[in-house]
Amino acid sequence: MPTLPRKIHIVAFDVPYPADYGGVIDIFYKVKALFHSGVKVDLHMYHYGRKKSTQKLKKYCNKLYYYKRRTFKNPFIGSTPYIVNSRNGDALLINLCKDKSPILFEGLHTTYHLANPILKDRFKIVRTHNIEHHYYKQLEKSELRYFKKYFFRIEAEKLRKYESVLKHANLIAAISPNDEQHFLKKYKNVMYLPAFHSNEKMQFPEIKEDYLLYHGNLAVPENYIAAIQLIKNVFSKSTVKCIIAGNNPPKELEKLCALYPNIELKTNISTNQIHKLIEAARINVLYTNQNTGIKLKLLNALSRGKFAVVNPLMVEGTGLENICIVGNNFNKIEKKIDEYMLLDYTVAYFENRKDYLEANFSNKSSAIKLLEQVKFKEDEEGERKSDKPILKNLSQFSLFLSFFSV
Numbered sequence: 001m002p003t004l005p006r007k008i009h010i011v012a013f014d015v016p017y018p019a020d021y022g023g024v025i026d027i028f029y030k031v032k033a034l035f036h037s038g039v040k041v042d043l044h045m046y047h048y049g050r051k052k053s054t055q056k057l058k059k060y061c062n063k064l065y066y067y068k069r070r071t072f073k074n075p076f077i078g079s080t081p082y083i084v085n086s087r088n089g090d091a092l093l094i095n096l097c098k099d100k101s102p103i104l105f106e107g108l109h110t111t112y113h114l115a116n117p118i119l120k121d122r123f124k125i126v127r128t129h130n131i132e133h134h135y136y137k138q139l140e141k142s143e144l145r146y147f148k149k150y151f152f153r154i155e156a157e158k159l160r161k162y163e164s165v166l167k168h169a170n171l172i173a174a175i176s177p178n179d180e181q182h183f184l185k186k187y188k189n190v191m192y193l194p195a196f197h198s199n200e201k202m203q204f205p206e207i208k209e210d211y212l213l214y215h216g217n218l219a220v221p222e223n224y225i226a227a228i229q230l231i232k233n234v235f236s237k238s239t240v241k242c243i244i245a246g247n248n249p250p251k252e253l254e255k256l257c258a259l260y261p262n263i264e265l266k267t268n269i270s271t272n273q274i275h276k277l278i279e280a281a282r283i284n285v286l287y288t289n290q291n292t293g294i295k296l297k298l299l300n301a302l303s304r305g306k307f308a309v310v311n312p313l314m315v316e317g318t319g320l321e322n323i324c325i326v327g328n329n330f331n332k333i334e335k336k337i338d339e340y341m342l343l344d345y346t347v348a349y350f351e352n353r354k355d356y357l358e359a360n361f362s363n364k365s366s367a368i369k370l371l372e373q374v375k376f377k378e379d380e381e382g383e384r385k386s387d388k389p390i391l392k393n394l395s396q397f398s399l400f401l402s403f404f405s406v
Contacts, residue, residue: 006376007040007062007101013087013109015045015066017053019198020271021217022296023129026175027106029196030127033367035060044095046087046110065095075151081108081158082151083132088112096122102374105169108132108159115168123375125171127193130293131182133160138290142221171373176294178317193370194319194361195294199303202354204347205279211241212337213281213305215274216297218267219248226287227253233330234285236260240341245269245277278305283340285309285333291316298324303357306345309336319360323353 012027019028031041040062048069057064067089075082093113096103102123105111111126113119133156140152166172166187173193174180180192214230216223227244235242236259244257245266257265266277278284284301291313298320301308308324311333315321325340327333 006038006371007042007099008034008374008376009042009044009096009101009103010106011044011092011096011103011110012106013046013083015047015050015053016043017056018271022293023107025198025296026127026129026196029198029200029363030367031057032060033196033363034371036364037367037371039367039371042095042101044092046089065092067092076154079158079161080112081132081155081162083109083155083159084112084162093118102376104173108162108165111165114165123170124168125173125370125374126166126169127173127175128166128179128183129175131179133157133163135290135292138292139221142225142289144221170375173370176318178291179293181317191369191373194366195296195299196363196366197296197299197303197361199300199357200363202303202350202357204350205304205306205345207276207280208282208306208345209280210282210341211243211280212238213243213245213277213284214286215245215277215284215301217248218244218246218250218253222288222290224250224253226289228256229289229330230285230287231256231260231263234334234337235263237334238262238337240282240337243277243281245274275300275304281305282345283307283309283337285337286314287311287333288314294318294320299357299361302353307340307343309333309340323356 010031014024016024016027016031019025031043034041041060042063043057043061044065044067046067046069048071052066054064070086070088073082073086078085087110093116097118100122102125104125104127105114106127107129114124114126136152136156136159140149140156143149143152170189172183172187172190174183174190175193175195177192180190183190212235214227218224218227223246240262242263243266244263247267247269249265249267254265257263278301284305286295286298286301286308288295288311295314298310298314302320302323310324310326312326312328315324315326325336327336
């Protein structure tokens with residue numbers, strides 16, 4: 001009897017293509033790596049604001065399912081976090097029950113059905129992209145608008161209490177060593193699974209221009225506040241050209257950049273344009289006020305760019321500390337920049353970094369590491385009947401759902 005291909009359900013909190021921001025980058029390249037490992041992926045996606053990227057995703061997925069996120073819900077009602085409660089559709093559970101394949105929930109966002117007794121015999125993995133209540137607490141500190149600040153405060157507390165839902169997971173796949181240690185204090189079956197990323201083949205960055213670059217999604221408070229702090233404390237004091245790159249910056253950041261002739265703000269640019277800026281920059285400067293998860297923009301800068309000067313929170317507990325240039329404060333960041341502006345980025349420096357990243361952040365190796373932990377229950381009969389849902393009708397589903405509690 002021929003061996004059937006292994007299959008897995010992945011529940012994504014957003015449409016993962018185009019892979020143009022942190023969380024969806026990890027999801028998209030994970031799907032791609034699993035496909036190349038011979039795994040069939042049924043991809044379930046909540047969409048809101050992003051287009052359905054069916055053509056590209058079909059290349060790597062067995063089936064695609066789209067669900068509308070219920071963003072009209074009142075974020076302050078109930079004890080379930082808004083990011084979870086707005087992704088609570090019945091259709092997802094019905095589709096997950098079409099077979100007995102393992103389920104990978106991407107982030108706490110997608111775990112509304114994790115504790116449902118209907119799924120008690122399924123192998124369930126939760127990919128944690130952050131310690132979410134820590135992340136939302138930091139968002140509260142960064143946010144200037146009162147309503148959003150209050151929302152982040154309430155959401156952080158709900159997420160702190162809700163996190164215990166992870167006890168229903170068979171495996172927790174933490175995105176950083178730091179996060180792994182947090183979850184190991186509370187739960188069993190925790191593993192560190194490095195971030196999946198777009199940098200599958202590293203090449204020496206031949207283009208060389210004498211500018212400093214900070215890049216990120218400038219609509220996110222964490223990023224635009226970091227950019228403002230770098231401008232005020234480092235870039236405005238430099239004689240070197242400095243570029244701030246990213247989309248949707250606030251007016252405050254635009255006005256601040258305009259005050260300094262050596263600082264240029266580049267907005268409304270594509271991912272490819274960002275990559276070219278990273279490759280050409282003499283130094284990529286990255287700064288953060290929160291050490292949650294792992295910063296995929298840092299992984300991008302290390303894979304595509306030359307020298308990377310960062311503050312400690314950018315690399316703390318990420319596994320990337322040894323291949324970055326760390327300045328403990330703004331004065332030391334400034335001194336590190338002055339020092340490395342005088343140095344050539346050599347092939348030997350590049351090869352050392354390349355060896356480290358390939359050994360520790362290879363998508364192929366990470367996919368294998370994940371699959372070694374997953375228990376597949378498919379059999380030929382179950383696969384043949386995969387289009388016949390285990391839940392025969394919605395009334396049966398509703399009966400089961402009435403027993404559901406987190």
